Amino acid sequence: DVKVTQSSRYLVKRTGEKVFLECVQDMDHENMFWYRQDPGLGLRLIYFSYDVKMKEKGDIPEGYSVSREKKERFSLILESASTNQTSMYLCASGYLNGYTFGSGTRLTVV
Amino acid sequence: DQQVKQNSPSLSVQEGRISILNCDYTNSMFDYFLWYKKYPAEGPTFLISISSIKDKNEDGRFTVFLNKSAKHLSLHIVPSQPGDSAVYFCAASDNYGQNFVFGPGTRLSVLP
Numbered sequence: 656d657v658k659v660t661q662s663s664r665y666l667v668k669r670t671g672e673k674v675f676l677e678c679v680q681d682m683d684h685e686n687m688f689w690y691r692q693d694p695g696l697g698l699r700l701i702y703f704s705y706d707v708k709m710k711e712k713g714d715i716p717e718g719y720s721v722s723r724e725k726k727e728r729f730s731l732i733l734e735s736a737s738t739n740q741t742s743m744y745l746c747a748s749g750y751l752n753g754y755t756f757g758s759g760t761r762l763t764v765v
Numbered sequence: 766d767q768q769v770k771q772n773s774p775s776l777s778v779q780e781g782r783i784s785i786l787n788c789d790y791t792n793s794m795f796d797y798f799l800w801y802k803k804y805p806a807e808g809p810t811f812l813i814s815i816s817s818i819k820d821k822n823e824d825g826r827f828t829v830f831l832n833k834s835a836k837h838l839s840l841h842i843v844p845s846q847p848g849d850s851a852v853y854f855c856a857a858s859d860n861y862g863q864n865f866v867f868g869p870g871t872r873l874s875v876l877p
Binding site for chain 1: 767769771774799801806807808809810811814854856864865866867868869870
């Protein structure tokens, strides 16, 4: 069964910390995505990647960066966490017939 | 401005009846649409899709209708079951699945 694994289900970080969210997929997909989910706003695309070492900004990239050193791994980095980055973060991979999502990481920045 | 809108934040339906979830979009270049279902503490799961060359797609109890002229699609669930209670997201792509824009979601509650 296809799988997208996010390393943490819950994280609590302090304002100003550098935060790494890891995502691994075992489907050999080229496309990987990071979204955040907030009430009333749905899923908003932060960054995506179509290939190793390649990245594209989504709709809300400010305050985030990403890393794709290997095909199966796509990392989201919060350079200096702020309270408005408290959210549910969802990683996805796939194409055309839909994405497979990870279970999400609920990040709280205090 | 949101390109994909789901104007009903929530919907309650009796078990066994039909659930109709609506989605409107503004970008006429959208050519591929998906519905996802999301349970609490889980990632969204793919439910059903439709491309712009069709106006209907069925999969078991789930049917998606697309009205391109109205820029509107709807998801019908018949009959509704308590296990269908979840948040449903509509998503649209303008390059045939390369990159999707999601709506804000509708929370469906199916009452026993």
